[in-house]
Amino acid sequence: MSAYAVPPTEVAARLDRLPVSRWHLKVTALIGIATFFDIYELLMSGVLGSVLSEEWDLGRTTKALLIGAPYYGMVLGAIGLGAIADRYGRRRMLMVNLAGYALLSLAAAFATDVSTLIVLRMAAGIFMGAELPLVDTYMSELMPRASRGRLTAIAYTIGFCGAPVTGLLGGLLVAKTHVLIDGWRWLLVFGAVGALTTWILRLGLPESPRWLAAQGRHAEAESITRDIEQTVQRQHGKPLPDPGADAPRGPQRPVALRDMFRGTLRNRTIMLWIFHPLQTLGYYGFASLVPLILVSKGFSVTESLWYTTLVYLGYPAGSALSLLVVERFERKYLIITTLATATLLGFVFGTATTPWLIATSGVGISLVNNVFSNAYHVYQAELFPTSIRSRAIGIPYSLSRVTSALLPFGALALLDSFGALGIFTGSGIAMAVVCITVATLGPKTTGRSLENVEDTADAPVPAPVKT
Template sequence: MAEASTTIRTNIPARLDRLAWSKFHRRVLIGLGTVWILDGLEVTMVGSVASRLTESGSGLGLQAGQIGIAAAVYIVGACVGALVFGQLTDRFGRKKLFLITLGLYIVATVATAFSFAPWYFYLARFFTGAGIGGEYSAINSAIDELIPARLRGRIDLIINGTYWLGAAVGSALVVFLLSSVFPSDIGWRFAFGIGAVLGLVILVVRRHVPESPRWLFIHGRDEEAERIVAGIEREVAEETGQELDDPEETIEIRQRQRIPFREIARTAFKRYPRRAVLGLALFVGQAFIYNGITFNLGTLLSGFFGTASGTVPIFLVIYAVGNLLGPLLLGRLFDTVGRKPMITIAYLGSAVLTLPLTWIFYRQWGGEAAFIVAVSLTFFLASSGASAAYLTVSEIFPMETRALAIAFFYAVGTGLGGIVGPLMFGSLIGSGHRGPVAIGFLVAAGVMALGGVAELIFGVKAENESLEDIAEPLSATDGASDS
């Protein structure tokens, strides 16, 4: 059992929260936030090349239903990776793990490019997902612990929204890679190779991002935390030309080298049961609608609208841009209007917009153009809600459990919604009839609406609040009531 070794009083959280936006924060944004671009590339490339992978000359010859299986396998890998690496992130530090998980992603995505059979493709997708899932817990916890409180909401949403920048870029590249320039069994392989190259570039940048000072002082490395924060302060002061005052707000911490897993689990479900329900509802809702529709969007377009495989990525670029604009345009409101009203609007609003989307699909009104516009409008709101789910679980649980909390709610929520969604839609699409697929859209809308209701009931006011005020560290208090 972990024992308290030393009690210290520190003002590091307050010092980090009062910093002006600077080159340091932009370095964090680029070095860490770009993981979402990788995930966007991965998920959308599979959707973009899905119709090509089902062709006889692709070298794989997958069936439409097997595309759904590959999507589910990727999600299973992400869930496993999140849980395994999430616990290691809280125990061994943010930086060590966000380097390891990125390395795993690079190796696995290169392996995907050399796929020669369905079973091998599934295996490579599993480990690619494991790397990305591990990234979520390591990256989101580090970002929230380094970004000032007053900017945390919009920055988190922008970072999570860059998933769709990766999606747009990936889809645009696939248009070229699936063209007649490359043989049908080669172009899609280059698509996955691009992800590996981008991962190597990010790895170089990421080496210059420091360990989270908040994690350091909890784990008995307060002198190292002081050095890092002092260095950041000097950099910000030189950039702004203003001398920084030391804030008076401090927190007393009992330093510990290790936090038992049972204490972490007890924190979520005994101390914060309402927040646990909220986290699950938000993640299940966004995972179901996103993974179900995004992974299968290519086959929806080609199977029900007759869209050519080389044209599918063009429509996916439009879809990705709509998703990207949501967090970019609405992100500021999550810090000003507030988390609770904006998350509720994002979830319930996207559920309502799914209704006309379903009608357009079922009645074939306006063809593929009207369908993709309706999808883009729906996910303009849904993307903000999905990004806010990660922000929420990162904020509302204590620092010692932050990475594992992200991992747990991602894994359980995505396991329930992100695996069932792709399998359900893959099966419904395989029926070849619009009616069953339309019902699938309505089910997705209902699951998303439940997330909005949960936010309305259990949402936490976290805008402009220090992480330590939203949820006191376990090492700073014997307990706090749920709120």
């Protein structure tokens, strides 16, 4: 077969059969470091809302706008930049979105009033909105079949270290000025400089060979695939295995975006369109409002930020825990189980009055939430064909950003009227709907080639990989 006509199914089979090497770990680390700053920027909203509500005497509506500002932009970014990634490439958009939100976050550090800060945070959100769907897409297309869940979880474990760092830097910096600059401004500078540094490190990332082959750019797909194989073989020190029995069954038919609503893809699309706007009530609702919930329980702003740091330690811990289970258990059922567990812990956190129970249940929620998060990030990227994967993920993901943008208005009203329990009661109802939706509409995917997940959900599914 000519190197200039290598089909997508052959590229997929060659990538899927590779043993994990230092090359895979390097790519995973570069993706994870950038994800660190994306998550850091997202969770900074709650810190800024808590600090500036006193410093700038913000009303409830203005505070809600400030907390939700990045999410307004993320709605546009998840849809628009996701479509561009399907058309112009994964790597290109990974570079564009990282540079975009880094520069805008740096500009936000110099905002002189809340209106300017809100506008700049919203603009940064446009680029932030594409990052996580692109991470899921890129990792799923580049990593070997048997290890893509674990390697994606490693990337997110690195990324979720941004959560406690947000709380830690908030506790250390926001209470005073440093070099005559307000502490909260340094939070924005740290994120921007870190993201720009990561942009330089990302220059060495390759384009997805799966995407290139799907676009008919066969020579480039063959060249990059061959380079990856040679690097992995050199690092592995042994001949590479042949593509396995679960190599993609092809040729794959061309898929257009409208096919999301046809055949086996229809249920998956409906599931994600219900899943994303509701799951964010439990996940980001808790993550972004922790400092404000703690203040409502009687803690000072500074105390709330230190407790937030403790609670946020559950993010990387939960993500690390997912490494043990994300390939061992069917991801569909892992999503349901962890979501239900986090919901129960939410009721404990909402009713807790003693510091030890608040801290313990808070850490428990963030820990379980991030086993859930890693499982669903891997899962959603497995559901759709390469030609529409970024858009098929990005569009429903944008719905979750709509929820996140509106969440502060409803959540702050609930918090003022009913306390923390009101927030967790509302999110608990939403989580029940999510669990039922995934149980009834979600296919099994663990251990299968991406191209074979495209087949009917009734096809035999290999047993999850035991490690």
